[in-house]
Amino acid sequence: MSYKEQQTLDREKIAKSFGLASQSYDVSARLQRFSGKHLMPWLPKQNDLTVLDLGAGTGFFTDLLASSYTQVIGLDFSKDMLSFAQATRDKSIHWIEADAHKIPLQDNSIDFIYSNLVIQxxxxxxxxxxxxxxxxxxxxxIIFTTLMDGTLHELKSSWKQVDDDQHVIDFKTEEELAQLFNHDGARVIEHKCQDIVLEYQNVIHLARELKGLGANHLPQKRNRGLSGKDKWFAMIKHYQDFLEPSGIYPATYRLYSGLVVKVNS
Ligand SMILES: C[S@@+](CC[C@H](N)C(=O)[O-])C[C@H]1O[C@@H](n2cnc3c(N)ncnc32)[C@H](O)[C@@H]1O
Structure with a gap:
């Protein structure tokens, strides 16, 4: 299979995984709510703008954008996410099922793109x-958040002691993001990096939350079945190294928020 075909297949699987989570997503999305709200101060004050919410998911933030801007488009490649969004959000929003790698919109047609926790x-x-x-x-x-390398390091290092398979997706570093966005036609005008540590009652709670968000497809994973019970127990044992005195299991999310402007190249 060519590299391009492999990428297309991976994207179909990611879309399917998010689609399966369309009903559970909103109750599991505490990090997503935090990061999305965190972008609000960067939103333009002017209202007569055309906005694209890229990777809109269940449309929570698309709906908020629709309360402030004239024309709002929500794009996602998961049909099920879009069906949920369409049924529950503001009727003025225009929904598009498409891949961020091939946006079916005209050149120079959008005033700003909002994208919360998608580009990873x-x-x-x-x-x-x-x-x-x-x-x-x-x-x-482009007003966006993404996750950086170091995200879920507790889970990654606990699995690393059990096997060599992929259990956490590969995230870009801050330097890689800066390089990608400080492009011929773009400049990062502001950015922020912060560690958000969420608390879990146990490791199963963390795994369920990731599944509930649809964030559980791993493109590089070799062993496609469920990891064996023994491996799971071994990993959970290693995760106990991070256990806090209060009996809480932490998971770190390294959040990157960026404000990028399109410049004439
Ligand atoms: C973590 S959710 C975030 C959803 C929403 N932005 C929010 O803040 O709640 C990521 C969303 O991005 C979508 N997505 C991921 N990769 C995409 C791609 N290449 N093209 C379009 N949508 C994509 C997924 O289907 C999913 O709905």
């Missing part, structure tokens, strides 16, 4: 960035 799933990311820049008007903004 976009591979190759440079193709998705080129698409965002193509549809943005000159001077338009």
């Amino acid at each position: 799933w976009c591979e190759p990311l440079d193709v998705a960035i080129n698409e965002m820049l193509r549809v943005l008007k000159p001077g338009g903004l």
